[in-house]
Amino acid sequence: MDVIFQFIGSVLGMTGTYAVLLGGLGTYLLLPHRHGAIRPRAAHGAGLIAVAVGLLIYMTYWRPPGLFLPAVFLYIFGAPSLIGAVLTITSRDPVASALWFASVVLSTAGLFLLAEAPFLAAGTIIVYAGAVIVTFLFVIMLAQMEGKADYDRAARSPGWATLTSFIILWCLLATIATLKTGETIGTGIHHLARNRMEPEKQLLRSRDLDAYIGSPDATMTSVVRRAVSPMSQIANLRPAEGEAAANPDAPSVMVHRPNVAGIAASMYTDHLASVAIAGALLFVALVGAVAITNPRMPVRPSSSDPAQSAAIGSIRP
Amino acid sequence: MPPTDIFTLEVLRDYLLIGAALFALGILGFLSRRNLIVMFLSAEMMLQGVALTLVGFGRYHGNWTGQILTIMILTVAACEASIALALIVILYNRRSSLDVTLWQDIREAGVPATPASLITEEAEPVDAAPGPESYPHLTPAGVEPAHPVEPWIERRS
Structure with missing residues (x-):
């Protein structure tokens, strides 16, 4: 029994618990769902405030690097990435979701730059911005309702989903915050x-x-x-080298x-098998995508006529 | 004595925390949203969180492995995007909706179905925009021509 009380005490003593609680509550209120008798606008306002406070508490765990500019840019890129992530999953409009996700990608690329990975930053922006723009075109082509669709205004069991994911976040936070250096x-x-x-x-x-x-x-x-x-x-x-080399204590x-030369040298020596596997994966995905988008007429066992079984297969709403 | 690295454990911790939060929010989006495209974006966001963690670890250890694994993640994400978008097109052509709960008849055996009426009841009411609505008034001209109800079905088959 004492062990349980000790555990509860240590959980409540951790600042991150309140960040996770506030963030979870705010995200739950922001998710598209009917929150009883509360007006949607009031729920969104309360949710935004709770998420903001939770994020501020979460940011107290961050320790900026020693230099001034990297410290400033850590907050400039870190906070928008999390805000953009919350708004990506809570927007009613899928177009807004895609745009917020683009902001997440841009902030992440900035963090890559801070970790001295400029090639990856460029690659992420090129690949993901391309993917997001394609997704964006899909949204415009397929979802003409602009957030008025029923399924965009009703999340699937938002309470349980929020509970699950924020318990995962709390566990990750408790593990990471107690990391020790060697x-x-x-x-x-x-x-x-x-x-x-x-x-x-x-x-x-x-x-x-x-x-x-x-x-x-x-x-x-x-x-x-x-x-x-x-x-x-x-x-x-x-x-x-040079003058300093004369001094033995230098x-x-x-x-x-x-950067690029180093990545390439390491990739084609230490990780050669991964490159081959990645190439095979891309090829299989290409074949799969072509096979999925151009399906043959399904022939049902009951009939030998492809056209007829296709008529059965297509469903009119 | 090698010079000290400015990328200390504290800085690595920042990267791990941001990556963990992105991953958890991606899980939340994938579990709770019903739009296929938003689910796809949430999965991509989880990949972003993992990529951030890998780059941070690679920089902390001072080798290229984290960056190379992130390039592999980019490869997998590109494959995932192509397959997922192909599937979304096919599914949309079948049911003319991006709602994933329309596909719950292929769920695991023994899992109860969510009735469609419950989903409609739980949908958030649309807030009417304040102020008078103003639409242009067009004079109807002639007779409305006969047109197919679902032109895309005719085009597919």
């Missing part, structure tokens, strides 16, 4: 046993794993050797590889 536990061979027993309690950087090379565990050594190979590193240590410098 440095607090210590690296080195004599920590190996403890580190391998509690791998989920800490996060070692792979470049800090140098100490494990030569450890008695052969599997560990080979895994680590592949992880720290120079080909798969974003930046490699290089001794100082710090070595991190030399960054060019």
